[in-house]
Amino acid sequence: MSDQSDDTATDGGHDDAAARAELLDLLCENARYATADLARMTGLDAEAVEATIADLEASGVVQGYAAVVDWERAESVTESEHVHALVELNVSLDRETGYEDIADRLAQFPEVQALRLVSGDYDFALEVEEESMGKVSRFVSEKVAPVPEITQTVTHYVMDTYKEAGHRFEETGDDDRLSVTP
Amino acid sequence: MSLDDPGAETEAEEPLTPSRRVQETPPSGIRRFFELAEEMDDVISLGVGEPDFTAPWNAREAAIASLERGRTSYTANRGMRELRERIADDAERWNLSYDPDEEVIVTAGASEAIDAAFRALVNPGDPVAVAEPCYVSYDPGVRFAGGEPLPVPTRAADEFKLTPEVLREAGAEEAELLVYCYPNNPTGATMSIEELAPVAEFCREHDIGVLSDEIYADLTYTEDHASIAALPGMRDRTVVFNGFSKSYAMTGLRLGYAMGPAGAIEAMNRIHQYTMLSAPTTAQYAAIEALDSCGDEVAEMRKQYDRRRQFVLSRFEEMGVDCFEATGAFYVFPEVPDPWTDASTFAEELLEAESVAMVPGDAFGSGGDGHLRASYATGLEELKLAMSRLERFVEGAR
Numbered sequence: 001m002s003d004q005s006d007d008t009a010t011d012g013g014h015d016d017a018a019a020r021a022e023l024l025d026l027l028c029e030n031a032r033y034a035t036a037d038l039a040r041m042t043g044l045d046a047e048a049v050e051a052t053i054a055d056l057e058a059s060g061v062v063q064g065y066a067a068v069v070d071w072e073r074a075e076s077v078t079e080s081e082h083v084h085a086l087v088e089l090n091v092s093l094d095r096e097t098g099y100e101d102i103a104d105r106l107a108q109f110p111e112v113q114a115l116r117l118v119s120g121d122y123d124f125a126l127e128v129e130e131e132s133m134g135k136v137s138r139f140v141s142e143k144v145a146p147v148p149e150i151t152q153t154v155t156h157y158v159m160d161t162y163k164e165a166g167h168r169f170e171e172t173g174d175d176d177r178l179s180v181t182p
Numbered sequence: 183m184s185l186d187d188p189g190a191e192t193e194a195e196e197p198l199t200p201s202r203r204v205q206e207t208p209p210s211g212i213r214r215f216f217e218l219a220e221e222m223d224d225v226i227s228l229g230v231g232e233p234d235f236t237a238p239w240n241a242r243e244a245a246i247a248s249l250e251r252g253r254t255s256y257t258a259n260r261g262m263r264e265l266r267e268r269i270a271d272d273a274e275r276w277n278l279s280y281d282p283d284e285e286v287i288v289t290a291g292a293s294e295a296i297d298a299a300f301r302a303l304v305n306p307g308d309p310v311a312v313a314e315p316c317y318v319s320y321d322p323g324v325r326f327a328g329g330e331p332l333p334v335p336t337r338a339a340d341e342f343k344l345t346p347e348v349l350r351e352a353g354a355e356e357a358e359l360l361v362y363c364y365p366n367n368p369t370g371a372t373m374s375i376e377e378l379a380p381v382a383e384f385c386r387e388h389d390i391g392v393l394s395d396e397i398y399a400d401l402t403y404t405e406d407h408a409s410i411a412a413l414p415g416m417r418d419r420t421v422v423f424n425g426f427s428k429s430y431a432m433t434g435l436r437l438g439y440a441m442g443p444a445g446a447i448e449a450m451n452r453i454h455q456y457t458m459l460s461a462p463t464t465a466q467y468a469a470i471e472a473l474d475s476c477g478d479e480v481a482e483m484r485k486q487y488d489r490r491r492q493f494v495l496s497r498f499e500e501m502g503v504d505c506f507e508a509t510g511a512f513y514v515f516p517e518v519p520d521p522w523t524d525a526s527t528f529a530e531e532l533l534e535a536e537s538v539a540m541v542p543g544d545a546f547g548s549g550g551d552g553h554l555r556a557s558y559a560t561g562l563e564e565l566k567l568a569m570s571r572l573e574r575f576v577e578g579a580r
Contacts, residue, residue: 026489037493037562037566039496040492040493040496040497041489041490041492041493041562042489042492043492043496175234177230177232177234178216178230179216179219179220179225179227179229179230179539180212180215180216180219180227180229180230180539180541181212181216181229181230181231181232182210182212182231182317182318182319182367
């Protein structure tokens, strides 16, 4: 076993870029992996894992960590509703105002969970999260629509979520394999 | 051989008495352990010999679509030509070149192909060298075919690789055939082309045919898989076995294949056409799609296995359990930790005390004693828990 670490050190497979990519991949899979386990899975030592993650955070590659929540199930926990809506926005630009400027104004609203510039029939795709449909409606009509550059909004309420951030929302399937097989 | 003498000891037998051949073949040692594990609740099993992933959706979808289109008849005995072509193309990455018409046969799992090869190539009393520890079916398969298994125990000191020394020690010069599996179940050992070369030399020198089970070929972690059939002079004395069970997590679809010289494949097809007729049609459609479009899924599964492999090896090292660096399949093969000496005793006590199942190495034939097979075809969270329980169990005895 002692030459295992020697092998990984000399094969060049774990240079800085490869280590960053591998850790980024692992954090996307599960941001709650312990440093010790990340080290065990990658063959890096714990200090190198810490340092690489700190670097990913400091350089802004990793912007944050969040849980993937099935809000329908969470209602029994939070005792509040969770309404999710996708809003299509069309905007008009002028010499003084670009997409960046409009995005800057919109992104500051805490109700806005995600904001993307997209290709196709509309310009921005906005995700809003609120406690009720009424609150979503008021937010869109009172805060978003009045922004001068915005020419049109189309709001789609999310009726059900089946998969989010790569996680399928369903009863976790039992392992139906036999417990011991050749 | 009295085994085949119909006159001997038959008078007193009840109708439907199992044949002596069957009576003389003990059930798999794994079976007993399976029964023990099944009696307990909440067992974390590191004893599973199949992927924990599900077959890629594209492949499953192709199977469903084939059913919707009513593709429910037999295929050609050797399998759909479309599939055989893709299999032959795919083998080129291991420097193997086979004619899809004459040199490829699709079977119900690699297991059927191996059984067909034994029955097609072994004459009564033929010695067949079996590199052990190994998958549990080779020894009985040779016996069912009327051959005489000749166990070739590989050594922990060689990291369970096959060498001319262990072949010679076992008297394998006399063998008609040599059967082995690399990447190996149960040890996780792999063999490079350089390590296979002296084995090939031995087989050429003593005119031995090779049955090379390469079912885990896609699951190597430190270097690409190599096949002995790619070595000079070996193609015409080797049958290569592979399948979709491990690479594509399609165990239940039962689809494997063999590639080899036309004469051997034709002989195997003779057995296959009378026993199986053709491999499952639905699975053949899934397999075509798997080869066409599921490479990314295979790469992703391999990545996950490799992480777990490194995790498990690290944990064994931390708890002072000796384990060589297994580089293939989804198994590691640690030594039985002190103060235990017997793998079965250890495995049973571990199961009893901590509800963690690992299979004693001697269930896989000679050379496996004193070791345990731990499968990491299990989610990381379960592996973590299993390793913590194992650590507690081992430390409690020290």
